[in-house]
Amino acid sequence: MTFNSSIRYQNQRLFVDDVPVLDIQHAVNTPVYIYSQRRILQNYRAIEQAFSAMQPHIHFSMKANNSLAILRGLRQVGAGIDAVSGGEIYKAIAAGFDPSHIVFAGVGKTAADIRYALDVGIGWFNVENVQEAHLIQQLAAGMGRTHVRIALRLNPDITANTHPHIATGHGAAKFGLTAEAIRHLLDHQHEFPALTMCGLHVHIGSNLKDTTATVEAIKRARELIAPYPNVTTLNIGGGMPVAYSSDEVVPCAADFAQAIALHVDGYHLLLEPGRAIVADAGILITKVLYTKFQGGQRLVIIDASMTELIRPMLYQAHHDIVPVHHDSNVQHFPTQVHGPVCETTDVMGRDVDLPELEPDDLLAVLTVGAYGSVMSSHYNARPRPAEVLVHEDGTTWNIIRRRESWSDLVQGEM
Numbered sequence: 001m002t003f004n005s006s007i008r009y010q011n012q013r014l015f016v017d018d019v020p021v022l023d024i025q026h027a028v029n030t031p032v033y034i035y036s037q038r039r040i041l042q043n044y045r046a047i048e049q050a051f052s053a054m055q056p057h058i059h060f061s062m063k064a065n066n067s068l069a070i071l072r073g074l075r076q077v078g079a080g081i082d083a084v085s086g087g088e089i090y091k092a093i094a095a096g097f098d099p100s101h102i103v104f105a106g107v108g109k110t111a112a113d114i115r116y117a118l119d120v121g122i123g124w125f126n127v128e129n130v131q132e133a134h135l136i137q138q139l140a141a142g143m144g145r146t147h148v149r150i151a152l153r154l155n156p157d158i159t160a161n162t163h164p165h166i167a168t169g170h171g172a173a174k175f176g177l178t179a180e181a182i183r184h185l186l187d188h189q190h191e192f193p194a195l196t197m198c199g200l201h202v203h204i205g206s207n208l209k210d211t212t213a214t215v216e217a218i219k220r221a222r223e224l225i226a227p228y229p230n231v232t233t234l235n236i237g238g239g240m241p242v243a244y245s246s247d248e249v250v251p252c253a254a255d256f257a258q259a260i261a262l263h264v265d266g267y268h269l270l271l272e273p274g275r276a277i278v279a280d281a282g283i284l285i286t287k288v289l290y291t292k293f294q295g296g297q298r299l300v301i302i303d304a305s306m307t308e309l310i311r312p313m314l315y316q317a318h319h320d321i322v323p324v325h326h327d328s329n330v331q332h333f334p335t336q337v338h339g340p341v342c343e344t345t346d347v348m349g350r351d352v353d354l355p356e357l358e359p360d361d362l363l364a365v366l367t368v369g370a371y372g373s374v375m376s377s378h379y380n381a382r383p384r385p386a387e388v389l390v391h392e393d394g395t396t397w398n399i400i401r402r403r404e405s406w407s408d409l410v411q412g413e414m
């Protein structure tokens with residue numbers, strides 16, 4: 001059975017490329033995130049290829065995964081970065097990115113973040129607030145900076161087809177500027193002599209289930225900037241989805257490319273994909289701690305929880321959970337897969353079809369490369385898990401983040 005070109009069973013054992021998951025678990029223990037570099041680069045190249053006629057700059061949205069090793073790999077194939085905080089800019093630079101290949105977005109950039117971004121010379125500010133535009137102007141002028149490139153982020157007032165928690169383009173969302181505010185800023189560009197307002201940014205949400213709302217948002221964006229010939233760049237954000245279960249069909253990069261091609265013609269195009277590059281390249285390996293039969297249900301308690309992966313609890317997101325040792329001949333039963341954290345919502349999967357399980361059996365939670373480890377926490381004083389990258393050769397691997405220890409939990413406290 002194959003989940004994608006890198007995550008599959010071979011002789012009933014789960015592999016990441018040519019590495020048996022068991023080998024990694026023996027060396028590193030659980031819980032552990034494992035990523036396939038091969039799959040990450042394959043996903044990146046698929047986007048590059050799908051959009052090649054439009055010659056976009058692809059800025060990996062590092063909020064999806066900010067491991068230095070993964071960032072370095074994407075830098076080497078030519079990606080730029082979409083960052084949302086001073087911290088992300090700092091990490092991107094630590095991974096070797098040229099600051100001019102970084103776009104800086106976010107509704108709440110602090111003065112310190114903006115100063116830092118100006119100081120290192122980032123490529124673009126995606127501006128979401130009129131006051132923010134004034135603050136960037138003021139700080140840039142104070143630092144003697146000119147030609148600071150600005151993309152104004154449009155809130156197109158469009159509701160995307162996705163989970164409400166990750167839809168950002170409807171009028172009531174905090175994101176972006178209204179069309180009216182953007183027109184006002186573009187009509188008063190002379191009041192911002194340090195800034196060059198030459199881009200329009202629009203991102204309507206993440207894990208978009210169809211291309212319709214994206215096309216509509218781009219149409220509105222174009223209409224808005226048509227009277228302003230100095231606006232030559234369109235940044236259409238991220239949002240390309242992944243399938244979270246084997247029977248889910250979602251539009252691929254080529255579908256998005258085809259849908260938007262006509263509408264971005266004549267503009268320099270920027271993309272900010274996150275999930276579509278890393279999600280299906282990552283799995284989370286977890287161990288069964290206990291099993292029990294309770295309330296008429298088969299329960300397993302695993303050693304991974306909402307502190308390693310919060311998506312199921314926060315967005316009711318589905319992640320396939322499969323055994324590391326797969327035997328299709330044994331009977332499978334609906335199983336409730338619970339984490340150990342003291343919260344009723346700490347359920348990794350409900351009614352998961354699993355074989356009879358014993359303590360120490362291993363399970364893999366799939367499609368966790370995006371918004372997995374980055375959203376981990378120390379809740380219940382749980383150290384963060386180890387992370388491993390299987391290299392592009394498919395056979396060698398290394399730990400890219402060591403497992404935290406209890407002493408990490410008291411770091412920084414007085």
Ligand code: LLP
Pocket residue numbers: 061063064082105166168203205206207237238239240272273274275276311315370371
């Ligand atoms: N650009 C902007 C302005 C964004 O806000 C985002 C994601 C992206 C790009 C990247 O979107 P992607 O290609 O990954 O869909 N934690 C949530 C997802 C939050 C997305 C936030 N913004 C989840 O686990 O589903």
